[in-house]
Amino acid sequence: MIAPEVMNEWYPVAMAAQICAGQRRVTQLLGQPITVHVQDGVIVVTGQAGPLHVTEAFGHVWACPGTPAHPLFPIPEALETGRRLVDVGVVRVKCSPLRAVENFLDIAHFPFVHTDVLGAEPHTEVNRYEVQIREDSDEVWATKVTFYQPQAAKSAEGGIVTQYMYRVPAPTAAVLYKTCPARPDAWDVIGIFVQPLSEELCDVWPWMALYDDATPQAELIAFQQMIFLQDRSILENQIPRLLPLDPGMEIPTQADLTSIAYRRWLKKRGLTYGAQMVAA
Amino acid sequence: MIRLYDYVLSASCYKIRLMAALLCVKLEHEAVDFHPGRAHKSAAFAQLNPAGTLPVLVDGDLILTESTAMLVYLAQLSGRDWLGPCDPKSAAQVQHWLAFSGRLAASLGMARLHDMLLYEGDIDAWRAQGHAALRELEAALSERRFAGGVWLVGDAPSIADIACFPNVALSQDGGVSLDAYPSVRLWTRAIRALDRFVEMPGIHRLHELRPAPEVA
Ligand SMILES: N[C@H](CCC(=O)N[C@@H](CS)C(=O)NCC(=O)O)C(=O)O
Ligand SMILES: [Fe+2]
Numbered sequence: 149m150i151a152p153e154v155m156n157e158w159y160p161v162a163m164a165a166q167i168c169a170g171q172r173r174v175t176q177l178l179g180q181p182i183t184v185h186v187q188d189g190v191i192v193v194t195g196q197a198g199p200l201h202v203t204e205a206f207g208h209v210w211a212c213p214g215t216p217a218h219p220l221f222p223i224p225e226a227l228e229t230g231r232r233l234v235d236v237g238v239v240r241v242k243c244s245p246l247r248a249v250e251n252f253l254d255i256a257h258f259p260f261v262h263t264d265v266l267g268a269e270p271h272t273e274v275n276r277y278e279v280q281i282r283e284d285s286d287e288v289w290a291t292k293v294t295f296y297q298p299q300a301a302k303s304a305e306g307g308i309v310t311q312y313m314y315r316v317p318a319p320t321a322a323v324l325y326k327t328c329p330a331r332p333d334a335w336d337v338i339g340i341f342v343q344p345l346s347e348e349l350c351d352v353w354p355w356m357a358l359y360d361d362a363t364p365q366a367e368l369i370a371f372q373q374m375i376f377l378q379d380r381s382i383l384e385n386q387i388p389r390l391l392p393l394d395p396g397m398e399i400p401t402q403a404d405l406t407s408i409a410y411r412r413w414l415k416k417r418g419l420t421y422g423a424q425m426v427a428a
Numbered sequence: 429m430i431r432l433y434d435y436v437l438s439a440s441c442y443k444i445r446l447m448a449a450l451l452c453v454k455l456e457h458e459a460v461d462f463h464p465g466r467a468h469k470s471a472a473f474a475q476l477n478p479a480g481t482l483p484v485l486v487d488g489d490l491i492l493t494e495s496t497a498m499l500v501y502l503a504q505l506s507g508r509d510w511l512g513p514c515d516p517k518s519a520a521q522v523q524h525w526l527a528f529s530g531r532l533a534a535s536l537g538m539a540r541l542h543d544m545l546l547y548e549g550d551i552d553a554w555r556a557q558g559h560a561a562l563r564e565l566e567a568a569l570s571e572r573r574f575a576g577g578v579w580l581v582g583d584a585p586s587i588a589d590i591a592c593f594p595n596v597a598l599s600q601d602g603g604v605s606l607d608a609y610p611s612v613r614l615w616t617r618a619i620r621a622l623d624r625f626v627e628m629p630g631i632h633r634l635h636e637l638r639p640a641p642e643v644a
Contacts, residue, residue, distance in 0.1 A: 366460055369461055370459045
């Protein structure tokens with residue numbers, strides 16, 4: 149039995165453009181088979197017990213297998229004119245969906261995993277930043293994060309100190325805001341939307357909303373896929389495969405404040421699908 | 429300028445990026461939206477390569493659509509050092525490994541596309557064919573080792589090594605482990621330790637042996 153807290157959340161299940169183009173996606177959500185397709189002009193998601201709640205946002209189809217506890221979170225920036233919205237496409241990863249989100253929140257791995265792109269030795273230090281669980285939206289936020297990056301984005305020319313904000317608005321989704329090289333007064337927005345196929349397997353859909361008129365679409369996609377595929381081999385080798393929520397395990401270091409907050413937030417809300425609750 | 433129609437996650441495209449880097453040949457890269465856009469299957473792309481595959485290499489009026497042909501071309505342009513010895517036996521062995529790299533792509537490469545980008549097909553068959561190919565490679569490289577050699581053909585790295593390296597080094601992405609192939613693993617380390625080696629996602633330079641290059 150999967151906890152109702154888990155069932156009542158929203159999860160990404162497809163890229164909207166592919167479904168609207170007539171593709172039928174036969175897939176899985178929380179271990180159960182589902183189908184995503186267009187029927188009489190609307191996107192439907194069907195499970196064994198009938199249709200699921202569906203909404204479309206940020207280029208993707210989202211489904212809730214239970215009774216939605218709340219509407220899908222907003223990303224107001226997605227509606228700003230002038231932004232390029234980029235669907236990066238699915239990548240399958242053999243890991244817990246929660247681990248995929250946690251890795252996205254962790255800056256400390258940049259110099260070692262995204263060497264010479266998102267980080268570089270000897271600039272490995274993570275400066276102090278602020279983490280909170282916002283009461284109004286019930287989201288995890290990390291702010292005032294700064295990090296030296298040799299190539300912060302496709303549009304970056306040379307190294308810059310990048311500012312970041314991180315946000316976890318749903319159990320298997322994370323959004324980051326980072327310095328936009330082309331427009332220093334604005335943030336670029338990058339999300340990863342994680343579809344939990346099972347507790348140890350997920351389909352990950354990176355997505356971007358950028359200010360960048362110059363870079364061809366294929367290069368924006370290639371840049372983000374390169375980054376995410378560097379993470380994939382790390383994610384597939386993490387032990388234990390489930391995310392430990394038992395406080396006694398894997399005590400994170402200073403750099404992982406966001407991860408601690410994310411784990412506490414999951415635990416408090418009973419969002420334990422993909423988590424390990426007892427010491428192994 | 430030589431132009432490469434390229435996709436960052438493609439093992440076959442990486443063959444060419446790696447060869448060009450080792451040879452110090454500058455390429456102009458044209459990113460193709462292979463996934464999720466499937467731009468390589470578009471009508472426009474079919475004008476360039478009717479087979480609808482990547483990579484494609486264009487130099488003036490020369491259009492190459494087979495990565496092995498591209499390796500030969502780049503190596504010929506660059507002083508022939510990477511073509512392998514030219515005695516009849518060695519020349520034939522180089523051709524053998526160039527063709528063999530196609531088998532690696534059709535087995536290990538497809539297993540990887542299945543596990544990573546959700547390509548549909550018989551994953552068990554792809555993995556089994558991948559293991560069969562790896563056993564052959566292991567046998568050949570072990571023999572070379574016992575004879576004091578490191579590379580597939582001759583005493584220096586050649587296009588034969590570069591052709592076979594990417595799909596072998598990425599085999600874990602398709603759920604095929606190299607644990608049972610020690611000679612293969614040593615050989616991948618030798619390639620990763622070459623001067624001017626470049627990485628791709630899933631293939632790292634040898635951190636243990638060489639310092640990272642200075643950040644520009
Ligand atoms: N002509 C072969 C094709 C290599 C190949 O299979 N490339 C893959 C990408 S890694 C491809 O384009 N696949 C598309 C398809 O076969 O539909 C070569 O150059 O080695
Ligand atoms: Fe990463």
